[in-house]
Amino acid sequence: MASTDSEIKEDVSTRSKNDLPPMYKVILHNDNYTSMEFVVEILVTIFGKSLEKATQIMLNVHNKGKGICGIYPRQIAETKVETVHNLASNKGFPLKSTMEKE
Secondary structure, three states: OOOOHHHHHHHHHOOOHHHOOOEEEEEEEOOOOOOHHHHHHHHHHOOOOOHHHHHHHHHHHHHHOEEEEEEEEHHHHHHHHHHHHHHHHHOOOOOEEEEEEO
């Protein structure tokens, strides 16, 4: 039996939030060694932020101690955290990135 468009829309709209995968915030933490330019570079290249948005997040990291880079499903968040650590380590920076469940 074929489903109608209205039946499909109803099925999709009745799904609860629990049906979606848990999301995680990826956070960068301030330190006294990582350059602001490198943090902006990370935000643009890894998180796809515009230069303006990357600068805003970097200033949050600098002034408030941390900044949220994005919200992703678990595996993507884990990959982004690992990528940040690898790139920072390769450049000799101790930049720390973590993730926390939203």
